[in-house]
Amino acid sequence: MSPNTASEKKYVLAIDQGTTSSRAILFDHSGGIVSTGQLEHEQIFPKAGWVEHDPMQIWRNVREAVGQALSRAEVNRHEIAAVGITNQRETAVVWDKNTGEPVYNAIVWQDTRTKKICAELAGQDGDDKYKDICGLPLATYFSGPKVTWILDNVEGARERAEAGDLLFGTTDSWVLWNMTGGANGGVHVTDVTNASRTMLMDVRSLTWDESICADMRIPVSMLPEIKSSSEVYGHGRKQGLLIDTPIAGILGDQQAATFGQACFSKGMAKNTYGTGNFMLINTGTDAVTSEHGLLTTVCYKIGDAETVYALEGSIAVTGSLIQWLRDHVGLIKEAADIEKLAGTVEDNGGAYFVPAFSGLFAPHWRSDARGALVGLTRYVNKGHIARAALEAAAFQTREVMDAMIADAASRDVELTELKVDGGMTANETLMQFQADILGVPVIRPKVAETTALGAAYAAGIAVGFWNGEQDVIDNWAEDKRWEPQMEEAERERLLRNWKKAVTKTLDWVDDDVE
Template sequence: MEEFILSIDQGTTSTRAILFDHQGKLRYVSQREFPQYFPHPGWVEHDAKQIWNTVIEVVQSLFIENNIKPEQIKGIGITNQRETTVVWDKITGEPIYHAIVWQSRQSQDICDQLIDEGYSEFIQKKTGLLINPYFSASKIRWILDHVEIKDKNNLLFGTIDTWLVWKLTGGKVHVTDYSNASRTLLYNIHELKWDQELLDLFDIPSSMLPEVKDSSYIYGYSDETLLTGLHFKAPISGIAGDQQASLFGQTCFHDGDVKNTYGTGCFMLMNTGNKPVSSKNGLLTTIAWGIDGQVTYALEGSVFVAGSVMQWLRDGLKLFDNVLESENMARQLNDNDGVYLVPAFVGLGTPYWDNDARGTMFGLTRGTSRNHIVRAALESIAYQSKDVIETMKEEAHITLDHLSVDGGATSNDFLMQFQSDILNTSIVCPQVKETTALGAAYLAGLAVGFWKHQEEIAKMHSIMKTYQPSMKEDLRKKYYQGWLKAVEATRVFK
């Protein structure tokens, strides 16, 4: 009977269950989108119970539709949208508020106060992060401030990995891994512990926090009564935040290896080995993973709105019915004709970290068509990634001979070719596009002996497609200068 690792990839817009075989090949996938809630401008929320339901649905349909027997599963890997914050009551098992999503800005005031009080350096030294509503700490504080609570002692906090493990184990295990802990603004990435001074600063009881473990580790077993009718008991043996998981899935195992993921947002991570490299230019220092008690660090550039700008064009502006159409629309034009879209819907991330910036469009004329707006949106994804790469080059003194990419939006050929042109660098797409899920599967497989070591995994990595730059230097410069001007103007207009 064939054996698999089950990977659960809980992303910002959808949940996927994927089976990988011993060769690291993607064999079966099941996926469900779930509702996004925007209760106020700049706020983004999910219903944690709906998220859990999508997990049950995708796992069940994966098994039933492909006739998979539970005993074929040798381990479960979980990877998740990071920072998104759930607080629930451990007695009732009920979340006390919606999950506050990483993109949400509702805890801005809490962050502004700490910045005004001069805590930025103090917090960056301990966590490698900036004071920003993006990270979990101010979201927890916001929930504690805004929800009527009967007994604080019964509350548990978790990022989505923690919530899912707790649900999968029938409420027995409250745990996270180093990569997710490092995104909370409460974890000391040098001492590898929850930091009491930060807990005091945000006034968060330590009793709410999960235990922090390696990213490849047997955390517990799935409760067989939960996934109805499947009698499904398997070790949960890998956890990593989705961006770190894709770094692992791209086999960026060595100091200096870089990848960029094009999903809801864009996240570029560089492996920095066993050294946390601190940034002066708006990059984040974070934990990539922990294996056998050894932590690997990464430097990260974060773009808040990338693929989601295409969803806005589809759902908000109704410029097309399917994001796949965007490629053809952009190709109708030979030039951007000076039209720029800066999708700062929830502010700007690396390198600007401007929470107050909002989306803007420039260069409109009577000749501007839907195609121009679509092209400008796709170009904005590439320009934002260039902003991050330029910062990384400056900060880490790297020369990049290629960029490994993954994520939903990499299926857009126009975008990938434009990215290659604007960076003047080749872009390399792996055979397995679901690199995030693959990384979590690798971590889970290593813990249960499905794969023996990282070298075995590295040998399985293969490339599907490479894009080569073909744009003339003067045009490349003109396009990027236009973008920088558009960003500057966006930041003035507040």
């Protein structure tokens, strides 16, 4: 039997190019993890509010992570059916297609340098100027204005872009282009989920909108071709370990987690608890325009099948609040200690912690907000503060859920349960409180690496390794479920006080503060 015989293909490899690290994870047919490789990359902060990554370091780390995963499993490319890519979504890379050299560092999704560009674009029309087209408000979060900044501020970049020499992509496109040959025939492609986070794509036609590109002064020639989330884009070339292996799946990280959680039916939702929280609810084949501070985004598109959409609520600070209490305040020594400390008290003692460290994201979108710890009395101790910090993640999630229900109510979308993933889901106290404050069951899966798993599934489906979404559903397994136990009157009291606490964070930043 030849080494390339399909029956010998035992695994799918996922490349997870994230904000802090690049990982490679090998999955078997049951969706189980076989091996992993991971390398962190440098976080570059040239000025306050600026966040950058070195694209060349990311590419080197991706190659090394792949090598680690394959060597640890003693697997070679002949046993791999396909490769899927998932990535930090709005981070922008601009590079020279002839040399493969980036013209500037990658500008990360958290970066706020494009505030003035966004304000100029909004003009008299306001931040929702392009929302009906791209599903997104004008915000520093998204990729398009980052490209404008690079073309405006890197010497010679605009001329080279207009001459057709420069390419733009989110990090999925950067990795794919390099894997498929780079300057020697690299494939310049992105998928619909990542394209939907640029502000440059018409979210319904799934094509680049030339009028928005013109407003942002971005040549359309720079942009990658938009493909589905599950099809063969190209084959490994420059990455010798994966030569001739099909690269067949791309999903932005939060959409990949939604896919890995098997949220395929309208109304199914997942919430990822990381540095911040990202909650997505499947709205079916309807691109629902939010009236309540959420983002309209592409959830996934499998080959030629209909596009599936989602509403997304992005919360800036959840897990990073626990890190702040550890690193800046010294309240705990390890992040895991927060649950033990919170367990020393019965409730929050009347204290509420609103972590608006960089303003409030969904559903408020208030850049003038700043963090507040309110409701303090002499009764409050460090256990109450620890509990208030945990509860903040749950309260913010409830606000996003309420916005989702309000937006989706007319579309026959109803949230009946919440699937959860990410590091904070190990915290049982938080998960029970989350179920209590939502009033619906909260469910954690057995395989926690849902982001990489989603990208693996998309790639495996494209090459027939898995039989469509049904195999994903069959492989998904529940680890633990938390049912709501709180009385409705108590839930309403807590929510009323939380909303009051949020009002205390607003209008904090004065106009004369940069």
